[in-house]
Amino acid sequence: MKLTISVSPHIRRDISVKRIMYTVSLALIPALGGAIYFFGLRALYLTLISCASAILAEAFAQRIMKRKITIFDGSALLTGILLAFNLPVGSPFWIPVVGSAFAILVAKQAFGGLGYNFINPALAGRAFLMASWPTIMTAKWSAPVLPLGATQSGISAITNATPLGVIDLYANNSIAISQLASNNTLTKLFFGSVGGCLGETSVLLLLIGGIFLIAIKYIDWRIPFSYIGTVGILMQILYKFGITPADGIFHILAGGLFLGAIFMATDYVTSPITHKGRWIFGAGCGIITIVIRIWGGYPEGVCYAILLMNCLTPLIDKVVKPKKLGEKK
Amino acid sequence: MRVKSFSGGVHPREFKYLTSKKPIEKIPTPKIVIIPLSQHTGAPAKPIVKPKDKVKIGTKIGEPQGHISAGVHSTISGTVRSIEPWTHPAGPTVLSVIIESDGADEWKRLIKPDYESRSSTMGVDESLTPFQIIDIVKRAGIVGLGGAAFPTHVKLSPPKNKSIDTIILNGSECEPYLTADHRLMLEKPYEILEGGKLIARALCAGGTSTSGGNAKKKYIAIEENKPDVIKKFKKLAPEFRFELCIMRTKYPQGSEKQLIKVITNKEVPSGGLPFDVGVCVQNVGTSFAIYEACKLGKPLIERVVTVTGNVKEPKNLLVRIGTLFKDLIEFCSGYDGEPGKIIMGGPMMGIAQSSDEVPVVKATSGILVQKVNKLSLPEDIPCIRCGSCVKACPMGLLPSKIKDYVKASKFEEAKVIGILDCIECGSCAWACPSKINLIHYFKYGKLMLQKTS
Numbered sequence: 027m028k029l030t031i032s033v034s035p036h037i038r039r040d041i042s043v044k045r046i047m048y049t050v051s052l053a054l055i056p057a058l059g060g061a062i063y064f065f066g067l068r069a070l071y072l073t074l075i076s077c078a079s080a081i082l083a084e085a086f087a088q089r090i091m092k093r094k095i096t097i098f099d100g101s102a103l104l105t106g107i108l109l110a111f112n113l114p115v116g117s118p119f120w121i122p123v124v125g126s127a128f129a130i131l132v133a134k135q136a137f138g139g140l141g142y143n144f145i146n147p148a149l150a151g152r153a154f155l156m157a158s159w160p161t162i163m164t165a166k167w168s169a170p171v172l173p174l175g176a177t178q179s180g181i182s183a184i185t186n187a188t189p190l191g192v193i194d195l196y197a198n199n200s201i202a203i204s205q206l207a208s209n210n211t212l213t214k215l216f217f218g219s220v221g222g223c224l225g226e227t228s229v230l231l232l233l234i235g236g237i238f239l240i241a242i243k244y245i246d247w248r249i250p251f252s253y254i255g256t257v258g259i260l261m262q263i264l265y266k267f268g269i270t271p272a273d274g275i276f277h278i279l280a281g282g283l284f285l286g287a288i289f290m291a292t293d294y295v296t297s298p299i300t301h302k303g304r305w306i307f308g309a310g311c312g313i314i315t316i317v318i319r320i321w322g323g324y325p326e327g328v329c330y331a332i333l334l335m336n337c338l339t340p341l342i343d344k345v346v347k348p349k350k351l352g353e354k355k
Numbered sequence: 356m357r358v359k360s361f362s363g364g365v366h367p368r369e370f371k372y373l374t375s376k377k378p379i380e381k382i383p384t385p386k387i388v389i390i391p392l393s394q395h396t397g398a399p400a401k402p403i404v405k406p407k408d409k410v411k412i413g414t415k416i417g418e419p420q421g422h423i424s425a426g427v428h429s430t431i432s433g434t435v436r437s438i439e440p441w442t443h444p445a446g447p448t449v450l451s452v453i454i455e456s457d458g459a460d461e462w463k464r465l466i467k468p469d470y471e472s473r474s475s476t477m478g479v480d481e482s483l484t485p486f487q488i489i490d491i492v493k494r495a496g497i498v499g500l501g502g503a504a505f506p507t508h509v510k511l512s513p514p515k516n517k518s519i520d521t522i523i524l525n526g527s528e529c530e531p532y533l534t535a536d537h538r539l540m541l542e543k544p545y546e547i548l549e550g551g552k553l554i555a556r557a558l559c560a561g562g563t564s565t566s567g568g569n570a571k572k573k574y575i576a577i578e579e580n581k582p583d584v585i586k587k588f589k590k591l592a593p594e595f596r597f598e599l600c601i602m603r604t605k606y607p608q609g610s611e612k613q614l615i616k617v618i619t620n621k622e623v624p625s626g627g628l629p630f631d632v633g634v635c636v637q638n639v640g641t642s643f644a645i646y647e648a649c650k651l652g653k654p655l656i657e658r659v660v661t662v663t664g665n666v667k668e669p670k671n672l673l674v675r676i677g678t679l680f681k682d683l684i685e686f687c688s689g690y691d692g693e694p695g696k697i698i699m700g701g702p703m704m705g706i707a708q709s710s711d712e713v714p715v716v717k718a719t720s721g722i723l724v725q726k727v728n729k730l731s732l733p734e735d736i737p738c739i740r741c742g743s744c745v746k747a748c749p750m751g752l753l754p755s756k757i758k759d760y761v762k763a764s765k766f767e768e769a770k771v772i773g774i775l776d777c778i779e780c781g782s783c784a785w786a787c788p789s790k791i792n793l794i795h796y797f798k799y800g801k802l803m804l805q806k807t808s
Contacts, residue, residue, distance in 0.1 A: 030695050030730060031709055033795040035781035036702040036723070037367055037531065038731045041788045043739055096736075141737035141789075246742070299742040299755065343756075350751040350773055351612060352625045 043140070046244055047100025053235030054107050054289065060218050060228040065115040069224050072113055076122035077106030083127045087135035101140050105129050108148035111225025111285060112329065113155075117162055124158075125151040145336040146293045149329050156329070164191075188221045189280040190325040215279035226282035236288035245292040248304040249311075253287040254278050256312025270320055283315065286328035296336040303339075303346040310335045358579055360603035361613040363749035365782045367531050367606060367703065369580065373669040374534040374661050379542055381673045382686050386456050388431050388677030389441050389714040390416065391449040395498040396505045397423035402452060408435045411463040413654045416452050419493075425506040425717075426496035429454055430656040430675040432461040444680075444699040444713040445706055451714070454677070464652030465494050479549055479650045488557040488649060495648035496717075497655045501525060501609070501638035502700060504718040507645070510637070511557045513630040519558045521619055524551050524575040526584065526639040527602055527609030530701025533721040535659040536639050538671045540577070540584045543643055546650075548595040550642030551575065553649055558635055573597045574618055575639075580604040606703060607780040611636045613749050625776050640720075661721040664698075665691040665729065674715050680722055681711040695727035703781040733790035744783035744793060750776050754783035754793050761800035766807065769800045777801075 061069035084102040088095045109125050129151030134143045156163045189211065214220050218228025226232075239245045262274030270277070277283075291297060291311050298307050311331045318327025393399035400417030404410060410429040417427030433456040441451035483491075493508035513519055524547065528536040540547060555573055575597045577584055585601060592599045600618050602608045612623045614636060621632040629636055637645075640658065647653040656676055660683065663669040667688035674683060680697060684690060698705035699719055715722075725731075744754035752773045760769035777797045784793040 027694060027711070028727075029697055029707070029709060030732065031707045032696075032732060033792055033798065034702075034704050034706070034779070035367075035785045035794065036696060036698055036705060036707065036725065036731060037785065038733060038790060039365070039367070039786050039788075041786075042733075042790070043736060043788050046739075046741070046788055099736075139737070141739045294739045294741040297740075299740050299745050299753065301746075304742075347753065347772070348745065348748075348751045350625065350776055351616060351749070352622045352627065352776065353751070354624065 043101070044099045047104050049242070049244055050239060050289070051100060051104050051107055053239050054104075054111070054225065056231040056234045057111065057225045057228060057285070058107070060231040061111070061115075061224040064218055064227060065224060068115055069110075071119070072115065072117060072122055072224060073107060073110040075119055076110035076113075076126050077103050079123040079126035080106035080109070080130050083130035084135065087131050088139070091135065093135075093139060096140070099140065102130060105134070105147045105151075107225075108146075108290060109151045111289075112148065112152040112223050112282070114163065114222075115224055121155060121159070121162060125155045128154040141295055143295055144340070145333050146290050146296050149290055149333050149336075152329055153333060188325065189215060189276070190319065191221075212275060212279060215276070220280075223282060223285075226285040229279050229284050232284040232288055236284070239288070239292075245288070246301070246304055248301060249292045249297060249308040250284075250287040252305050252308025253291055253311045253315075254283060256309045257283060257315055260312065260316050264316070264320065277316075277319070281319075281326045282328040286332055287311070290328075291332050291335070296339055298339050298342045298346065300343070300346050300348055302348070303342045306342055306346065307335050307339065310338065358601050358603050359617045360605055361608070361617050361749055363747055363751065363782065364605040364607060364613075365747050365785050366604075367785060369531045369604075370663070371532060371534050371537070371580065373532065373663050374671050375537055375581075377534075377538070377669070377671050379538050379659055379671045379673050382675075382678065382683065384431055384456060384458070384460060385675060385678045385682055387436075387679075388429075388454050388456075388675060389451050389679065390427055390430065390454065390677040391441065391443050391451040391714065391716060392417045392427055393443070393449045394427065394504060394676070394716040394718065395425040396503060397421070397425070397509075399449065400424060400427045402438050402450065404429075404435050404438075404452060406435050406437050409433075410435060410454060411461045412656060413463040413465070413652075415494075415496075415654075416454075419496075419506075423506055423509055425498050425508075426494065426654075427452070428496055428654040428656055430677050431456045432459050433457040442710060442713050444708055444716060444719065465491055465648060465654055466652040479553060479646065483553075483556070483649060485557045485559050488553050488645075491648050491652075492557070492645055495644070495654040497641060497644045497648060498717050499638055500640035500644060500658060500717065500720070502704065502718055502720055504716075507637070507641055510635060511554065513558075513635070517630040517633070519630060519633055519635045521572040521634045522551065522555050522558065522574070523600075523614060523618060523634060523636045524548075524554075524573075524597070524639050524642055525609055525611075525614060525636050526575055526577045526581075527614065528581075529578060529604075529606045529609040530703055530705075530721070531606070532663045532723050533661045533701045534663075535661045535671055535720050537581050537584060539643060539659050540581070540639055541587065544584075544587050544591050546646045547639045547642045548575070548591060548597060549650070550644070550646035551597060551637075552595060553645050554635070554637055554642060572619075574600050576600045576602055576609075576614055576618060578602045578604045578608055606782060607749055607778070610749065610778055610780060612778065625773070655717060658715070658717065658719065660715055660719050662687045662724075663721060664724040665694065665726040666724050667691050674719075676717060677714045679711070680708065680713055680715065683715065683722060684711060684724065690724060690726070692726035692728070694724050695730045696725040698723040698725070703785065704779065735791045736789045738787075738789050738791060741788060743786040743788060747782040747786040749780060749782060750778060752777060754797075755791075757800065758791065758793050758796045761796040761803075764803075766800055766803045770804055774800050775804070
């Protein structure tokens with residue numbers, strides 16, 4: 027009889043990092059479907075290239091650093107999908123290759139691999155691309171191939187820009203703004219038939235994945251809730267004061283807020299571990315997003331907001347602690 | 356009735372159905388028993404018998420040393436064969452008394468059994484004073500039977516400046532697989548409640564006068580997953596002036612500090628004990644043992660053990676202390692498949708054994724066998740900071756952070772963020788998707804702190 031001795035507990039929950047990564051990837055499939063529907067097959071190609079490069083970059087890095095090869099744990103795949111979702115559909119095919127390589131090699135493996143990176147790799151990859159090839163990353167917007175609304179007047183002239191780009195550029199053009207603020211636009215934003223990055227346009231499809239992940243408790247609802255809530259409420263207030271031409275609803279539906287709030291701000295490794303910390307993190311992301319959108323140089327601020335809050339995460343975790351049972355008050 | 360719960364905790368699969376419907380069976384008196392002289396928290400008892408001495412059931416063979424210690428009794432009648440170190444199920448070898456049975460099953464009782472004069476009643480002699488009760492409990496060698504094995508007479512004698520106003524009988528039994536308390540509550544409800552009354556009476560004086568008869572609240576806590584027991588106690592508890600508390604089925608619901616928080620909303624201060632908030636928690640098995648000691652003059656010589664998992668016939672057994680694990684497993688028709696792990700206790704906090712030739716001790720609530728191909732020995736990968744452990748921790752700690760400090764040998768930092776508050780319930784490690792052996796780090800960190808202080 028050969029008995030094993032090990033420390034308790036002797037049973038473990040039926041869950042693994044691998045399963046979490048693949049499940050989150052699965053939750054992005056509706057949005058991927060939407061991307062293909064709205065932007066055509068090129069969206070799929072970009073995503074596949076991005077994933078393949080991320081996985082290859084991971085294999086390369088782990089090989090030369092003599093680490094265990096863990097390319098099938100799903101984390102590189104997820105980074106690949108998320109990076110692709112942050113690209114405009116008109117990007118040349120080498121863009122996701124370079125972006126993924128940066129994300130995996132510099133943002134992730136250089137810091138020690140999964141669990142040790144301090145910023146979200148996919149967002150780091152996107153920021154790198156934004157800084158290096160700003161024209162490709164912002165000028166290659168493409169109108170959705172299958173717009174839901176029939177009317178093309180008014181904003182049709184600027185349809186190649188994203189809705190947030192419109193309010194940034196045309197803030198003083200009352201016709202363009204009034205068109206944007208119409209219900210029709212809000213519907214389009216919700217369903218996704220607007221210009222933007224691949225995976226960010228359809229709020230509905232992102233929500234399907236997000237609600238699924240929240241329901242099975244793979245992500246904490248506190249981050250998306252506080253993030254989107256902060257943006258919605260504060261933007262509505264700023265709108266009332268005339269500081270932004272669009273209202274709170276427009277601001278939460280437009281841009282990459284849902285993609286960022288549900289799938290990137292909730293990245294375990296780079297967000298706080300406590301409930302309270304997550305509230306702070308989400309609200310912080312919201313405030314930085316608002317500041318960038320209104321006063322910053324870019325029309326959209328989700329990417330940088332999350333990256334900046336990623337950098338604050340260690341501090342939040344140092345300061346915010348749960349209340350211990352029996353702790354002296 | 357409102358179902359009560361605490362924050363944190365986990366929901367492992369229970370597998371209590373394996374034995375929850377099986378009545379307690381008495382295992383035949385073993386031919387040989389190995390009785391360790393340390394089966395309790397505190398100083399080991401000193402042997403007071405020599406080889407070839409004749410002993411009866413209940414003969415004291417180990418004398419407690421100091422206040423926090425407990426006496427040890429022979430659990431069969433026969434002859435002392437030897438006194439030698441033997442592998443203890445909770446750790447290294449311990450000096451143990453090995454006794455061979457003479458088959459006579461003769462008794463030596465602590466007091467004249469009450470039933471001879473008052474056979475018709477369940478009740479215990481009302482004339483017993485608190486001091487007498489505590490004395491009997493001490494002489495009976497009773498310790499907490501929930502697992503910690505803290506000497507019960509110490510718990511019943513709080514310091515003079517602490518007064519106990521709340522008594523909780525703990526029938527939560529939150530560890531998966533275990534059903535020993537479940538069956539005991541179902542089969543011996545009167546005895547348990549009588550024992551509860553004795554505890555209340557003992558604490559009226561608590562050995563001192565200041566904590567005078569003020570046990571205002573008496574509770575019995577049972578988890579929701581035992582509806583048959585709840586039904587029984589709903590009727591019975593009020594007769595004994597006990598309030599029934601139905602607890603949500605969640606691990607570690609039966610942990611002392613969690614139980615106190617849930618029932619009284621009081622928090623045992625960090626580093627403190629339940630009497631600091633005026634509460635005394637006793638396991639239902641302990642309560643039963645107190646009853647048997649005071650009513651029948653029985654020292655703690657046997658207990659209920661759930662033998663479960665990969666044995667052919669899982670059972671609840673009434674076992675003499677000192678019986679070898681392998682005898683129990685044989686009585687359950689042997690192993691089902693090749694055993695890979697034999698665990699004393701439940702799967703969350705139990706201790707993996709190196710052999711099946713270890714004796715049942717006072718703290719053995721169960722024996723869980725896992726077969727080789729069912730072992731859960733996952734390889735750990737780096738923490739992904741998902742926060743599962745933080746959510747699971749019933750003490751409100753940051754397990755992953757404590758682990759980081761211990762791993763970096765920063766024991767003082769680990770202490771600052773509460774490593775000593777950790778109850779080692781295993782919830783964090785159970786929940787961890789990276790399969791990190793968190794409890795290993797906590798035990799190691801505590802040990803290192805102990806060494807340096």
